[in-house]
Amino acid sequence: xxxKNRLLLTLAAAMLAAGMTATAFAAPGNFSVKADELEYDLSxxxxxxxxNVVLMQDxxxxxxxxxxxxxKTKSGVLTGNVIADRDDAHIVCNEFIVHxxxxxxxxxxxxxxxxxxxxxxxxxxxxxxxxxxxTIGGWARLTDSDGSxxxxxxxxxxxxxxxxxxxxxxxxxxxxxxxxxxxxxxxYKTDNSGYVELIGNAKATQNGxxxxxxxxxxxxxxxxxxxxxxxxIYIPEKQPALPGKEKQGAxxxxxx
Numbered sequence: 480x481x482x483k484n485r486l487l488l489t490l491a492a493a494m495l496a497a498g499m500t501a502t503a504f505a506a507p508g509n510f511s512v513k514a515d516e517l518e519y520d521l522s523x524x525x526x527x528x529x530x531n532v533v534l535m536q537d538x539x540x541x542x543x544x545x546x547x548x549x550x551k552t553k554s555g556v557l558t559g560n561v562i563a564d565r566d567d568a569h570i571v572c573n574e575f576i577v578h579x580x581x582x583x584x585x586x587x588x589x590x591x592x593x594x595x596x597x598x599x600x601x602x603x604x605x606x607x608x609x610x611x612x613x614t615i616g617g618w619a620r621l622t623d624s625d626g627s628x629x630x631x632x633x634x635x636x637x638x639x640x641x642x643x644x645x646x647x648x649x650x651x652x653x654x655x656x657x658x659x660x661x662x663x664x665x666x667y668k669t670d671n672s673g674y675v676e677l678i679g680n681a682k683a684t685q686n687g688x689x690x691x692x693x694x695x696x697x698x699x700x701x702x703x704x705x706x707x708x709x710x711x712i713y714i715p716e717k718q719p720a721l722p723g724k725e726k727q728g729a730x731x732x733x734x735x
Contacts, residue, residue: 510534510535510536510537510550510553511534511535511536512526512528512532512533512534512535512546512548512550513531513532513533514528514529514530514531514532514533514546515529515530515531516528516529516530517529519550523549523551524549524550524551524552525547525548525549526546526547526548526549526550527545527546527547528545528546528547528548529544529545530544530545531544532544532545532546532557534546534548534557536553537565537580538565538566539563539564539565539566540563540564540565541557541561541562541563541564541575542560542561542562542563543557543558543559543560543561543562543575544558544559544560545557545558545559546558548577552579553577553579553580554577554578554579555576555577556574556575556576556577557574557575557577558573558574558575559573560573561573561574561575561585563575563585565607566607567593567594568591568592568593568605568607569591569592569593570583570585570589570590570591570592570605571585571588571589571590572585572586572587572588572589572590572603573586573587573588573589574586574587580607581606581607581608582604582605582606582607582608583604583605583607584602584603584604584605585602585603585605586601586602587601587602588601589601589602589603590603591603591605591612593610593638594638594641595623595624596621596622596623596624596636596638596643596669597620597621597622598612598614598619598620598621598634598636598643599614599619599620599621599622600614600615600616600618600619600620600634601614601615601616601617601618602614602615602616603615609637609639610637610638610639611635611636611637611638611639612635612636612638613633613634613635613636614633614634614635615633617632618630618631618632619631619632619633619634619645620634621634621636621643621645621667623653623669625653625655626653626654626655627651627652627653627654627655627656628651628652628653629643629645629649629650629651629665629667629675630648630649630650630651631645631646631647631648631649631650631664631665632646632647632648633645633646633647634646641668641669641670641673642666642667642668642669643666643667643669644664644665644666644667645664645665645666645667646664647663647664648661648663649661649662649663649664649665649677651665651675651683656685657685657686658683658684658685658697659683659684659685660675660677660681660682660683660684660695660697661677661680661681661682662677662678662679662680662681662682662695663678663679663680663681664677664678664679665677665678666678672699673698673699674696674697674698674699675696675697676694676695676696676697677694677695677696677697678693678694679693679694680693681693681694681695681705682695683695683697683703690703690705691705692705
């Protein structure tokens with residue numbers, strides 16, 4: 480080979496037919512890559528992997544159609560049908576950019592799922608050290624395990640604290656609670672004793688009853704606390720007629 484430090488692993492057609500793949504290891508126990516075709520520079524750590532790519536790094540795993548990465552800096556880009564898992568975070572996207580060991584970007588139909596919550600957008604940046612994610616693009620969606628959905632133009636989510644901030648055209652729909660809500664922005668405390676605080680043109684409707692105000696807090700116990708220009712519409716439940724009153728009505732008709 481022209482470059483003694485360069486390792487080129489290209490599978491012949493017969494090998495592919497036999498289901499064999501190329502495998503390379505760097506920093507034993509920390510990083511490995513497997514693919515149908517792999518070109519790896521031992522000196523620089525630069526590599527290109529093609530076809531059925533599987534990368535393993537510090538307990539994390541990512542699969543893709545293609546990858547270009549550096550095993551020494553632990554950075555790279557994976558493209559095509561990307562699925563990545565690390566710790567309790569699950570990531571699906573079209574392009575996966577690993578900036579370093581802790582910072583990454585999921586691009587193109589991106590969705591990051593952690594602790595039962597899924598954050599989706601055109602692009603989601605995730606910072607493992609802070610357990611913090613933020614969306615980039617014109618739309619964002621935070622989905623809860625019960626199917627409840629919060630839509631907005633942009634969302635940042637502090638997963639360590641369980642607090643999400645939503646900005647622009649906030650829209651909330653929860654079939655589990657028969658609830659819809661909207662506001663200019665919102666703060667969502669995601670734990671079991673948490674709440675959603677709607678800010679600016681806030682409105683919530685549940686079972687036909689609605690409450691609106693400048694600011695509105697909805698708790699997990701279906702309590703609504705409104706502040707500023709409060710407007711409440713309450714539709715009482717229809718009560719069944721008492722048996723005695725029905726009989727009295729019938730007697731009155733008989734006497735008429």
